[in-house]
Amino acid sequence: MDNAWSKSDKMKLKILPSSLREKKRYIKIEVLEEKIDLNEFEKKIKEIGRKIFGEFYFGDFSLKFVKNLCKNKFFVLRCSHLFVQHILFLLGFIEEINGKKIIIKVHKISGTLKSIKS
Amino acid sequence: MKFSDIIFANDLDELKEMLEVGKKLGFKRFCQIFDFKKFNEKIEEEVKEIGKELEIDLCIGVEVKTFNQIETIRRKRKNFEFVIVRGGNVSLNRKALDTKEIDLIYNLPTKANSGFNHIMAKIARKNDVLIGINFRNLLEKNENERIKFIKALKLNLKLAKKYKAKIVVFSGAKNKFELKDPKILISFLVMNGFDLKEAKKCISKNLNEKIEENRKRLSEKWIMPGVRVIK
Numbered sequence: 001m002d003n004a005w006s007k008s009d010k011m012k013l014k015i016l017p018s019s020l021r022e023k024k025r026y027i028k029i030e031v032l033e034e035k036i037d038l039n040e041f042e043k044k045i046k047e048i049g050r051k052i053f054g055e056f057y058f059g060d061f062s063l064k065f066v067k068n069l070c071k072n073k074f075f076v077l078r079c080s081h082l083f084v085q086h087i088l089f090l091l092g093f094i095e096e097i098n099g100k101k102i103i104i105k106v107h108k109i110s111g112t113l114k115s116i117k118s
Numbered sequence: 119m120k121f122s123d124i125i126f127a128n129d130l131d132e133l134k135e136m137l138e139v140g141k142k143l144g145f146k147r148f149c150q151i152f153d154f155k156k157f158n159e160k161i162e163e164e165v166k167e168i169g170k171e172l173e174i175d176l177c178i179g180v181e182v183k184t185f186n187q188i189e190t191i192r193r194k195r196k197n198f199e200f201v202i203v204r205g206g207n208v209s210l211n212r213k214a215l216d217t218k219e220i221d222l223i224y225n226l227p228t229k230a231n232s233g234f235n236h237i238m239a240k241i242a243r244k245n246d247v248l249i250g251i252n253f254r255n256l257l258e259k260n261e262n263e264r265i266k267f268i269k270a271l272k273l274n275l276k277l278a279k280k281y282k283a284k285i286v287v288f289s290g291a292k293n294k295f296e297l298k299d300p301k302i303l304i305s306f307l308v309m310n311g312f313d314l315k316e317a318k319k320c321i322s323k324n325l326n327e328k329i330e331e332n333r334k335r336l337s338e339k340w341i342m343p344g345v346r347v348i349k
Binding site: 032051086089091092093101102103104105106109 | 295297
């Protein structure tokens with residue numbers, strides 16, 4: 001017999017209305033000097049984020065990489081609009097990834113992907 | 119906005135590299151600091167030439183660490199464009215803040231306390247001494263030290279803000295990899311309860327005004343505050 005949990009798994013959640021969804025910000029950054037791998041960079045950011053802000057707090061940032069826009073030395077991060085400054089502060093702590101020394105330049109902070117692309 | 123930064127390059131080649139990267143990051147002015155003992159006129163000329171070559175506004179300053187050096191600076195203030203003090207104990211912090219000839223004091227927290235209180239904040243405001251926060255200090259500390267250091271910094275920022283003492287945040291870089299984007303430096307202040315507008319001032323206007331005032335004072339036309347030769 002199926003239990004209640006397995007039935008509810010088949011159900012789809014209704015999409016939240018836009019007013020209740022979390023507001024996002026996109027941050028476009030450039031890594032100067034060295035070319036680095038996206039996965040390594042993501043791993044490093046999350047590691048430092050957990051160390052500085054703690055797991056409980058870091059979850060609220062809803063930090064993600066927009067992978068299709070991460071090309072060459074440019075990376076696009078997505079986060080909650082309330083924690084943009086926290087993410088920028090966090091970037092200040094990243095100085096090397098796998099022995100490669102890097103410098104981070106923040107290009108743009110925007111609410112839409114359209115303006116980030118431009 | 120004209121962002122400026124304070125750096126501590128060890129040699130001229132490094133300084134050149136740092137200025138090039140700094141330009142890319144969006145800084146318009148740099149203040150290169152030398153140790154008080156090592157500083158001489160020959161170095162000053164060489165650094166000025168680099169500034170002209172790269173077309174960047176470069177200010178040259180000295181770092182003072184002891185009581186005796188502060189007294190020496192007091193007598194020979196006209197030889198230096200910018201003077202900063204590396205604090206670290208309460209009496210030195212107080213001495214530096216009491217001296218009008220000092221432009222900026224940084225590294226205020228000591229091992230036991232924050233090295234700064236409401237009285238010092240009032241004096242800093244009165245004597246127009248900038249309260250500096252070196253981002254490098256934050257990164258170099260180990261985890262346990264960093265916790266105490268951040269706590270002390272938060273208290274210092276709160277006091278400085280309340281008593282309207284001017285604050286400056288700088289990267290304190292020794293090589294090009296230690297330079298930080300202005301937005302990263304601003305974020306540190308915003309996280310500590312500053313408005314974005316106020317935080318931007320701490321990276322640009324506060325330091326720029328001080329440097330420009332010092333340059334006016336060093337010119338031959340300057341006589342005393344409010345009086346200068348026009349023609």
